[in-house]
Amino acid sequence: MIYYNCHTHIFSAQYVPNNVVGVPIMNVLATDPISSRVTKFFSKVRYRKINSSVERVARFAEIGLGTRQEVIFNYLEDYYKGWGDVRFVVLMMDMEQMGAGNPLSNYRTQVEELVKLRARGTYKDKLLPFLFVDPRKAEFSTGEKLRDWVKMHFEEYGFVGIKMYPALGYYPFDEKLDALYAWAQEKFIPITYHCIEGVIYYRGDVKSLRPPRFPNSKHNLTETKNERYQRNFTEPENYFDVLKMFPELKINLGHFAGEDEIKKNGPWYQTVKKLIAEHENVYADVSFTLNDTGTHEQIHRDINTKGIGEKILFGTDYYVVEKNKDEAMLRDELRNKLNELDVAAGAAKDSSFNQIAAYNPIPFLTSAYYRP
Ligand SMILES: [Zn+2]
Structure with missing residues (x-):
């Protein structure tokens, strides 16, 4: 059985803007020899299980401050040793x-680094890259230019999907994405969006933002706080307009x-x-x-709901x-809990986990460019 982890990141600190969380911190973290020494120290004293919050933060820094995407990817592979074929x-x-x-370092450099890394034999099958797209990028003067840039990466470098993060300040129904969507739909290309309220969001002036192409009743366009304004971009209702x-x-x-x-069975x-x-x-x-075990029972119910469970x-x-x-x-906490609930329901061991980690990813990832 081949397992897929459908959502990981390996970008390192030099690709993160200085004020990413509202205070100038990243440029220091990416270059400061002291912070890297501290995290190295923690990595040496680490036991098999990480429990204390200090260790967890150190582990996060240790991984994220790895100078190369390859190093961060190697840590990830390490975690799954013993799982057989994992992608x-x-x-x-x-x-x-x-x-x-x-x-x-700019985004172009991040893409070049990843392309070079994947070109090496051992990573080709294990590392499935999704290309990030932001319609506001200066070089995309038209939607066709944006589409052609993405298309080139699929054809030349074997990219597998597309990633977007509307909370950074754009709507998923931006006009400049139309040509890309028409092509992606025709080629069955998977697109993953960030869809949760978080700490990474548009930090610029909200008053200078264009009104949305398709306003809906969930938008609050008079909001002045960036932290709250991000909800307009992330709002799941936006996807009804994309899918129309x-x-x-x-x-x-x-x-x-x-x-x-x-x-809370909330509206989103x-x-x-x-x-x-x-x-x-x-x-x-x-x-x-x-990461919140309070969600696991509901996730299990959803996996076992027809019409929903095939697409988790x-x-x-x-x-x-x-x-x-x-x-x-x-x-492991999720897998064990799903197992426990499967067994209690009289289902086969690992049936829920296998569904989301081995079976559902296949139609999701299959496109004109990639066959799992
Ligand atoms: Zn993510």
Whole structure:
């Protein structure tokens, strides 16, 4: 059996803007020899299980401050030793347009580094890269230019999917994405979006933002706080407008709206499930969200609900989630709980986990360019 972790990251600190969390910190972290010494120290004293919050933060820093994407990917592979054949969807990030300053290295460099890494034999099958797209990028003067740039990466370098992060300051129904969507729909290309409220969001002036192309009743366009304004971009209702134009588009709403939404059966979570139920090619992944064990019973119910369960994907959000929980721990906690519930329901061992980690990823990842 081949397992897929459908949501991971391996971008290193030099690709993160200086003010990413509202204070100038990244440029220091990416170059400061003291912080790297501290994390090295912690990595030496680490035992097999990471429990203390100090160790977890150190582990997060140790991984994220790795100078190369390869090093970060190797840590990830290490976690899954003993699992047999595991493949990882690696989601790129371009945070240059979020109004938080410039990273030390630009997005182009991040793409080149990943392309070179994947060209080496051992990574080709294990590392499945999703190219990040931001319609505001200066070189994309038209939607056709944007599409051609993406298309070139699929044809020349074997990219497997597309990643977007609307909270950085754009709507998924931006006009400049139309040509890309038409092509992606025709080629069955998977697109993963960030769909949870978080700490990474547009930091620029909200008053200078264009009104949305398709306003809906959930938008609050008079909001002045960036932290709250991000909800307009992330709002799952936005995808009804995308899917009206491109009903067969294959999309994955990453994080399944988030752990708080799942636990309270909130409006975002309900909307995501409605999108899945009403569209053949809409998926959701449980990455990050799975760190809260309070979501596991509901996730199990969803996996075993016809019309929904076929489109839930396993993912962890490595290494972003390390601050909350160790990769091995959060993964095993979910798998064990699903197993326990499967057995209690008289189902075969691992049937729920296999569905989201081995079976559902196959139609999701299959496209004109990639066959799992
Ligand atoms: Zn993520």
